Amino acid sequence: MLTLPLDPTDDLANPAFNNPASCKKWIAQLQLTNLQPAHSQLLIQLNEFNRYPMRGEDRLETLELLRETISYVQDGYAKKLISKPLPLNDNEMEIFTAIVQLWQALASCYLRCLRIYVSGEKQLSMHGALLCQRCLLYSGLTIFEHLRSSYEFDPVYWHQLHELYAFAETNNLQLTKVSDPLNTFQPISTCQSIYVKTLLASYARPAELNRQQLQLLDEWLSEWSSTVTIERDFARSKGDAQPLAIDLASENGLRPIQHHAHNATTRYIAMIPLSKMLRVTSILLQQGQTTKHLKIGKNFKVDDCVDFLTFLHQCWCEDLNTRFGERQPASNKTLLCYNLESIYTHVSSQARQEFPQETWYLENESILGARLTRESISEGRLGYNQLVALQPVDESTTILGATTWILGTTTWVNVERAGKLKIGVRYLPGALVAIRFTEPDNIDASNNFPAFLLQAVPAIKSPPSLILPHGHFKPGRIIEINHSNREIQPIRMDFCVENGIDFDRVSYTLA
Numbered sequence: 001m002l003t004l005p006l007d008p009t010d011d012l013a014n015p016a017f018n019n020p021a022s023c024k025k026w027i028a029q030l031q032l033t034n035l036q037p038a039h040s041q042l043l044i045q046l047n048e049f050n051r052y053p054m055r056g057e058d059r060l061e062t063l064e065l066l067r068e069t070i071s072y073v074q075d076g077y078a079k080k081l082i083s084k085p086l087p088l089n090d091n092e093m094e095i096f097t098a099i100v101q102l103w104q105a106l107a108s109c110y111l112r113c114l115r116i117y118v119s120g121e122k123q124l125s126m127h128g129a130l131l132c133q134r135c136l137l138y139s140g141l142t143i144f145e146h147l148r149s150s151y152e153f154d155p156v157y158w159h160q161l162h163e164l165y166a167f168a169e170t171n172n173l174q175l176t177k178v179s180d181p182l183n184t185f186q187p188i189s190t191c192q193s194i195y196v197k198t199l200l201a202s203y204a205r206p207a208e209l210n211r212q213q214l215q216l217l218d219e220w221l222s223e224w225s226s227t228v229t230i231e232r233d234f235a236r237s238k239g240d241a242q243p244l245a246i247d248l249a250s251e252n253g254l255r256p257i258q259h260h261a262h263n264a265t266t267r268y269i270a271m272i273p274l275s276k277m278l279r280v281t282s283i284l285l286q287q288g289q290t291t292k293h294l295k296i297g298k299n300f301k302v303d304d305c306v307d308f309l310t311f312l313h314q315c316w317c318e319d320l321n322t323r324f325g326e327r328q329p330a331s332n333k334t335l336l337c338y339n340l341e342s343i344y345t346h347v348s349s350q351a352r353q354e355f356p357q358e359t360w361y362l363e364n365e366s367i368l369g370a371r372l373t374r375e376s377i378s379e380g381r382l383g384y385n386q387l388v389a390l391q392p393v394d395e396s397t398t399i400l401g402a403t404t405w406i407l408g409t410t411t412w413v414n415v416e417r418a419g420k421l422k423i424g425v426r427y428l429p430g431a432l433v434a435i436r437f438t439e440p441d442n443i444d445a446s447n448n449f450p451a452f453l454l455q456a457v458p459a460i461k462s463p464p465s466l467i468l469p470h471g472h473f474k475p476g477r478i479i480e481i482n483h484s485n486r487e488i489q490p491i492r493m494d495f496c497v498e499n500g501i502d503f504d505r506v507s508y509t510l511a
Contacts (some may be wrong), residue, residue: 002167004160006112013051020061027069035077039098042070046105056116057123070106071182074099081149082211085501086413086421088149096149100142107138107160114167126355128178132168132191137180139164140198147206148214150414155251162248165195166265174230185222196269197225199246203254204315207414208424209382216297223295227273234268241275242491243316269283269415275317281310293467333393334372340469340502343389344450347405348431354427359393369391369408369426377419386410386501387467388425407452407467409500430454430467434482437472438490448482454505462505465497473504478511 017023117124146153168191234243245260292298342355359375393398434448452467490511498505
């Protein structure tokens with residue numbers, strides 16, 4: 001049974017096209033060189049078309065004609081949001097909202113066709129699986145757009161996705177193969193594979209992934225999701241990955257089985273096959289197989305893929321309570337500053353009015369990092385892998401055992417529905433030092449520049465390193481470190497360990 005709401009059709013609706021022939025003509029004249037007006041026109045006309053009363057077969061054929069153009073414009077428009085700090089500004093938020101609205105409008109158009117199918121129109125009698133697949137696809141893309149823009153989505157989208165899958169299952173359509181030529185990674189899919197893909201993407205801790213990793217996850221799941229099954233019951237296997245549970249009557253995504261009570265609407269995803277595939281793929285890469293040969297992303301480095309496969313295995317197949325450095329709950333207020341000049345100023349105890357501090361809440365913490373939520377919704381913007389510094393508000397509390405400023409970098413950034421910013425921080429314990437360039441290269445050698453000195457961490461094979469502003473790193477360059485005890489230490493820059501938004505982390509040896 002479908003209970004998802006749809007506005008009624010209206011004889012006064014006047015779309016620019018009302019059949020496949022007029023749709024072809026309209027698409028041909030649509031100017032795609034300027035994405036904003038093209039996107040706006042697609043959204044306006046799609047909503048108007050959805051209100052227009054017409055035969056289900058013509059409606060479906062018209063929608064199938066529109067899919068490629070909509071996908072092209074959506075992909076191009078979404079590129080305007082790549083690597084934007086959060087929260088989005090007003091212009092960026094308009095783009096994000098418009099993208100979400102267009103995916104949802106397309107899902108609603110196919111939902112109207114699905115309702116016509118349910119009503120018994122003979123011309124659509126053979127298209128039940130396709131209609132349901134398209135509804136799940138565009139409902140899933142609505143969710144995925146929130147994931148890759150790092151914005152929390154309304155739980156009503158889970159309700160929509162679950163009800164559509166329940167309909168497919170009730171009508172025995174979930175495993176019927178459907179052609180989807182726009183998906184170059186998996187041109188044949190099913191309702192179940194589309195549903196599984198969205199569930200697993202949302203369970204992969206997407207807030208901790210950058211946009212490139214989310215794109216790779218989308219590609220991988222397009223192929224992997226067809227190997228995953230959804231069952232009404234489950235079997236435990238000691239030592240293997242445990243199933244994940246989903247309630248079709250809920251507004252939640254996947255959950256561990258130990259956190260879910262079984263009922264008639266509970267379904268289970270068996271994770272053992274996926275666990276084995278992730279581990280085997282990782283081993284083959286480490287043994288010399290190429291990413292291209294394994295069809296897991298020819299544009300990605302082997303080490304990056306191995307790290308990502310390990311991360312996904314932890315998310316989907318391992319008990320989170322056994323992870324190294326598990327975070328403990330906390331409820332401390334914390335001062336936070338960012339931007340290099342502001343950090344240097346505060347850490348050196350020379351705080352000035354033009355470098356204000358923000359108040360954040362430390363939600364949990366481990367020896368590796370922390371999770372924080374900002375108190376206000378109207379302060380600055382933060383991005384992925386940006387340098388920050390934290391200090392407890394209450395001197396009786398500590399961060400990583402310290403009561404003074406501690407350096408870190410953002411590992412993820414996310415915006416709650418209420419508008420508050422949430423971040424994950426990886427700690428970089430280090431000391432503030434001054435450096436002087438002995439070979440100027442357009443840098444004033446007479447001046448000292450602030451930097452951060454990080455000690456080696458043998459446990460994670462991290463060499464001693466120096467954090468510098470962008471643009472100062474050059475392999476082999478000799479610089480002098482002026483320590484707080486006035487000791488001067490000449491060093492040679494070796495290679496860049498890490499590139500952040502506003503810094504370079506550089507390894508070095510004594511000169």
